[in-house]
Amino acid sequence: MSNLATVTKNGGLTTANKNRLSNFPNLSTWLEDFPLGDFPSLFSTNFNTGISLPKVNIKEVADAFVVEMAVPGLKKSDFKIDLDNHVLSISAELKEENEEKETGYTRREFGYSSFKRTFTLPETVDDNKIKANYKEGILSVNLPKKEEAKQKPARTIDIS
Structure with missing residues (x-):
């Protein structure tokens, strides 16, 4: 051998x-x-708009799941968060229109970008208590667990 x-x-x-x-x-x-090198943007951008998809951290704590999305430069009013049949959708649209008028010419530029991320939530999430917060470029969505799904503290079992 x-x-x-x-x-x-x-x-x-x-x-x-x-x-x-x-x-x-x-x-x-x-x-x-x-040849993955031939498609670098295929996996990192939303090719319909050319904008990069925001990076997301998802963590589980004792009583909730927390979704954190890095989206600097946006305002709270730019976001739309929907919940439909245990699917959480986070999206944003930015429209920009610039117009410069000078003697003899006018220049107009339009810009449009958007993204949408979707997450299938586990059955253990209490969807009536979901809350979102946007601060310093980070969108945080708190997904509380149902009471029966929360992690119980460790305890000692007495032997009879």
Whole structure:
């Protein structure tokens, strides 16, 4: 039995066993051959508008889930937050129109950008108590858990 070390396209080492039962390439080989470098914006932008999707942190605490979205430069009035059938949608639209009038010419520029992020909420969220807050470029959405889903504190069980 001989194990060979080969260098992959990205410089990592893989081992290959010559006595394999099948000649199928492994998943990492297929991913190395896929030209992700040709599509850098496909995975990081909303290609309908050309605007980057905001980064999101989701954390779970004892009594809630918290969604934090980095969206600096916006106002509270720019956001729309909807809840429909346990799907939370957070969106924003920005419309900009500039017009400069000088002697002999007028220049008008229009700009439009938007994003929409959606999250399927677990059944444990109490959707009647959801609250949102926007401060210093961070939109925070607090998703409280139903009473029966809240984490109970640790306790000692007496032995009888």
